[in-house]
Amino acid sequence: MDINAMLQMLHANRFETASVLLFVVGLAGMVFxxxxxxxVVSMGxxxxxxxxxxxxxxxxxxxxxxxxxxxxxxASAEVYSNPLPAGLVLTGIVVSVSFTxxxxxxTQRLYKRYGSLNIDEIMMRxxxxxx
Amino acid sequence: xxxPLWYQKLLRWTEGDEPGLAEPAAHVENPPQxxxxxxxxxxxxxxxxxxxGPINRVLTKVFAIFSCAVFALVMLAxxxxxxxxxxxxxxxxxxxxxxxxxxxVQEVGATNLVTNIILVYRGFDTYGESCVLFLGATAxxxxxxxxxxxxxxxxxxxxxxxxxxxxxxxxQILGHVxxxxxxxxxxxxxxxxxxxxxxxxxxxxxxxxxxxxxxxxENAFGVEKVRSFFNHHVYHAVKVxxxxxxxxxxxxTIYVGANGLPNIMPLGRPGSILSxxxxxxxxxxxxxxxxxxMYAFYTYFGRGDL
Numbered sequence: 388m389d390i391n392a393m394l395q396m397l398h399a400n401r402f403e404t405a406s407v408l409l410f411v412v413g414l415a416g417m418v419f420x421x422x423x424x425x426x427v428v429s430m431g432x433x434x435x436x437x438x439x440x441x442x443x444x445x446x447x448x449x450x451x452x453x454x455x456x457x458x459x460x461x462a463s464a465e466v467y468s469n470p471l472p473a474g475l476v477l478t479g480i481v482v483s484v485s486f487t488x489x490x491x492x493x494t495q496r497l498y499k500r501y502g503s504l505n506i507d508e509i510m511m512r513x514x515x516x517x518x
Numbered sequence: 519x520x521x522p523l524w525y526q527k528l529l530r531w532t533e534g535d536e537p538g539l540a541e542p543a544a545h546v547e548n549p550p551q552x553x554x555x556x557x558x559x560x561x562x563x564x565x566x567x568x569x570x571g572p573i574n575r576v577l578t579k580v581f582a583i584f585s586c587a588v589f590a591l592v593m594l595a596x597x598x599x600x601x602x603x604x605x606x607x608x609x610x611x612x613x614x615x616x617x618x619x620x621x622x623v624q625e626v627g628a629t630n631l632v633t634n635i636i637l638v639y640r641g642f643d644t645y646g647e648s649c650v651l652f653l654g655a656t657a658x659x660x661x662x663x664x665x666x667x668x669x670x671x672x673x674x675x676x677x678x679x680x681x682x683x684x685x686x687x688x689x690q691i692l693g694h695v696x697x698x699x700x701x702x703x704x705x706x707x708x709x710x711x712x713x714x715x716x717x718x719x720x721x722x723x724x725x726x727x728x729x730x731x732x733x734x735x736e737n738a739f740g741v742e743k744v745r746s747f748f749n750h751h752v753y754h755a756v757k758v759x760x761x762x763x764x765x766x767x768x769x770x771t772i773y774v775g776a777n778g779l780p781n782i783m784p785l786g787r788p789g790s791i792l793s794x795x796x797x798x799x800x801x802x803x804x805x806x807x808x809x810x811x812m813y814a815f816y817t818y819f820g821r822g823d824l
Contacts (some may be wrong), residue, residue, distance in 0.1 A: 388597065396598040399800035403597045411590040418582050453631035454717065458623050458788035462631075464616045469609040470631040471618075477636055481647050481722060485654030488815045492661040495819070 402443035410436035421505045423497065424426045425492040434483035445472030531578070627785035627794035628715030637720075637797050641768050648807060652761055655811040664822030677821060685740055696738035703731045707805075714801040715794040721804025726807060729812025732794070748822050749795065757810045760803040767796045767803075 388396075397404045409432055416429030445468065453470035455462050498504055501512045601608055611619065622634040636644045664674065707727035714720025736744045776779050786793030817824055 396600075396602070397594060400597050400600055400603045402603060403600060404795065407590065407593040407597055410593070415586050418586065419738070428572050443603060444600070445609040446604055447608050449604060452718075453619065455623050455629040455631065455788070458629055462619050462623060464611045464619045466769040467619050467631065469615050470635055471615055472609055473632045474636045474640065477632070477648050477722065478643065482650055484602060485650050489654050489657050491819065492658045496661050507533065511549075 390448055400443075403440055406436045406439040406443065409433075409439065421502050423494045423506055423509075424491070427487060427494060427508075428481075430490065431483065431487055434479065434486075438479055441476050442470050445469055623788050626797070627788055628719060628797050629789050630715055630720075633715050633720055633794075633797060637714075637800050638771065638795075639799070641771060644804075645764060645768050648761060648764060648804060650756065651807065651811050655757070655814050658815060658818050662818045662822050669822070681741060681821070685742075688740060689738075692738045696734055700731065700735065703727065703734070705732060709811075711801060711805040712791065712798065715797045716791070717791065721801040722808055724801070725805035725808025726812055728809035729816075732809065732813040733816045736813075741817075741821070745824070748824075752824055753810055753814065756806050758761075760807040760810075764800055764803045764807075767800055771796055 413429045413432030413436060416432065417426055420426055420429065447468045450468040451466055453467045453473070455467075494504065497509055501509045503509055503512070618635055618639060619631055622631050623629060626634045626638045628634050628637075664677065666674075686694075707724050707730075709724075710719035710727060711721060711724030714724070732744065732748065769782070773779075781795065783795035785795050788794070792798070814824065
């Protein structure tokens with residue numbers, strides 16, 4: 388696959404491309420930021436990227452959302468799109484909410500204890516208070 | 519040779535300083551030592567900077583940037599080889615999904631097939647998810663609860679004083695608007711909650727809306743008003759009760775399904791509101807749990823108490 392075809396595919400899969408870029412933004416934020424609060428926010432970026440990727444890869448052109456409009460007619464698998472990606476994303480969203488709350492609570496406790504959000508300073512002060 | 523300004527800015531950004539400060543770090547002769555009580559919510563100069571030497575630091579950063587770039591390129595190349603967006607072969611319907619789609623309405627009774635899957639077919643999974651939410655709220659309460667052991671009397675007095683200030687300077691406009699909006703918000707939340715088996719929505723979405731309504735109520739009328747009907751006892755009773763109700767319903771369904779017994783929960787006519795057996799009670803239980811959790815997150819982060 389040459390570079391032109393690759394770029395065309397990236398354009399055709401633009402939602403997946405956007406989700407990859409969002410994921411890398413979150414990863415860079417996790418790696419480069421020393422601020423714990425920004426780290427938690429970056430983790431939220433990565434979560435959103437995964438959800439965007441799953442939902443966009445579950446989309447099929449021309450198929451309906453998996454909600455049966457007429458229950459009298461037996462549902463056909465060729466009419467509705469696959470309901471499993473939506474279920475997976477729902478699970479992920481709840482876990483990401485819990486994780487964000489837990490991470491922020493830990494961050495707040497660390498700030499109250501050590502007076503800083505910078506991870507290096509927190510480590511320094513923790514070592515100092517141990518000595 | 520002078521290092522370019524953008525590189526100094528990048529260095530400062532990667533060390534956790536604010537990127538908006540244009541003055542390069544090299545010009546600061548003696549960086550002031552940060553003190554805990556004087557620099558709230560600001561990351562001072564990192565104390566570990568001298569640990570590895572400048573070469574080591576730069577190498578680490580170059581390696582980090584390089585690995586992020588390589589990761590991005592590999593992922594983008596993978597995306598280029600994925601099937602086209604919206605392609606007919608995407609998310610292929612295998613035998614499991616086919617069963618979910620074709621038999622779901624007859625077997626479980628909800629017209630929303632996603633609800634069928636997450637609450638009945640894979641209900642045990644979603645029960646674990648509710649437990650994660652429960653544990654998250656419990657951990658937040660453990661970490662942030664303000665009591666006489668972990669907070670000085672002065673800080674507690676400050677918190678109380680903040681509440682007092684809130685009471686005195688309460689916003690009249692917010693109160694009036696909330697009086698008008700609250701019934702609509704509650705109705706909307708209940709609609710989403712009880713229509714989870716017929717339309718997009720369900721326990722998690724509806725519960726979030728109800729929790730948002732509680733938060734709005736707390737902002738507009740003050741915490742005493744909310745505490746008059748939603749105190750610790752109600753919170754724990756609703757939260758644990760909802761989780762236990764969910765557990766009982768899921769255990770019953772699994773027991774009945776595994777032993778081939780007839781299910782006494784009526785499936786009803788698909789498409790009507792009282793249908794789909796255990797899905798409606800489970801949605802209500804999940805919604806109550808989520809509403810409690812959302813409100814607990816909000817109030818424990820702000821005040822350290824319910």
